[in-house]
Amino acid sequence: MDGTVLVADDDRTIRTVLTQALTRAGCKVHATSSLTTLMRWVGEGKGDVVISDVVMPDGNGLEMLPKIAEDRPGLPVIVISAQNTIMTAIKAAEAEAYDYLPKPFDLPELMKRTAKALSEKRNAPSVKPEVEERPDELPLVGRTEVMQALYRLIARVMNTDLPLMITGESGTGKSLIARAIHDFSDRRTLPFVAATSAELAELEGPANLLSQVRGGTLLVDEIADLPDEVQARLVRMIDSPGDHSPRFMATSQTDLQAAMDAGKLRQDLYYRICGTALHVPALRERVEDIVLLADHFLVRAENEGAPHRVLSSDASELLRILAWPGNVRQLENIIRRLALTARSEEITKTEVAGVLGPQPDVAPAFGGSSSEKLSESVARHLQRYFDLHGDMLPPPGLYQRVLREVETPLIEIALAATGGNQAKCADLLGINRNTLRKKITDLEIEVTRRRKLM
Secondary structure, eight states: OOSEEEEEOSOHHHHHHHHHHHHHTTOEEEEESOHHHHHHHHHTTOOSEEEEESEETTEETGGGHHHHHHHSTTOOEEEEESOOBHHHHHHHHHTTOSEEEESSOOHHHHHHHHHHHHHOOOOOOOOOOOOOOOOOOOOOBOOSHHHHHHHHHHHHHTTOOSOEEEEOOTTSOHHHHHHHHHHTSTTTTSOEEEEOHHHHHSTTHHHHHHHHHTTSEEEESSGGGSOHHHHHHHHHHHHOOOSSOOEEEEEESSOHHHHHHTTSSOHHHHHHHOSEEEEOOOGGGOGGGHHHHHHHHHHHHHHTTOOOOEEOHHHHHHHHHSOOTTHHHHHHHHHHHHHHHOSSSEEOHHHHHHHHOSOOOOOOTTOSOTTSOHHHHHHHHHHHHHHHTTTSOOOSOHHHHHHHHHHHHHHHHHHHHTTTOHHHHHHHHTSOHHHHHHHHHHTTOOOOOOOOOO
């Protein structure tokens, strides 16, 4: 790499790591913990790429992007943030950030994106109007790769006019995603209307809905459940929307291909509504986000008047191993109840179990049937990951990310099986003990020694 990179982050460790890595790669680096200093450097014409945190002691990094675009049109800004929510990704996209990565970020991935930014000569971005601030109401919190990929895809399709199909199991937040895309899109000043089957079935239903939406966003929930005659009316409505065409969105928890094969979903409707497809992962597909979400809901409950609560380590572990058939909505309801009923500040495993009641059997960790080979299960999940990106490729560095996703739980389970004895664990895995120690450190795996009953 060849160029000058400006790094702004209040974490000294991150500044040091980035400075060392970029310098070894051939870049000149100016690092600071102050947005004021960063903006002075930008105004002086320094830097070919900016890497900036969002929350800084003297301001918000995202709020500086329009000023940077005004002072230095075409200067790429890569945003990094520990605020792992959909709003951060959306606001970064709206502010014309060159790229966005959540913390903790993958250093090789950040280096690749920085190299790409240095090599590209970007056109001057247009400054978009600021988005009205509102509370982060969405239960779309997560730092797993599958959620970060979803955030990035949402940010890319937000201001297009293409119809949007949002799929996922019940309770994953499909309708909330549709609403968020509308509220942060160029149509946000226009109505958002959720159409019911009964409204579509009325004689003047389609005309009345188009009159209500007035060029905004029209959402149809569970499209595969609509009667055939209603689906036909919806097709005609999409084909002839009138003078003020809305953006059409639909949700479904049904396998749409299977629904078409069974004659439950019209092909002409499917091809009209699936301009872009978003798949919302089930909670069991992003286990590492469960405790993060639970903490998010505890904070929200406290803000609404509930007592301050925290999860014990045993309670957190119980939440992680459950199947969660109701997904994020089920988790939210459980946590809200615990916030009100727990006997002390720390929520115990016993209290969680008492609120949960009987649970269905947990699905195999890799999905599929018990006779399915591990390689087949992994192949299905990888294909789903690629499908999530639509017509675009996933971010570079996929090989190492996939290895890390498999390696971490393998080592954690092996350590648990050997009672935290690293010598036995290394022997079980067939690797050198020093190699195991390094992986435990690199992957930030917590080791707890205990007597293992055999």
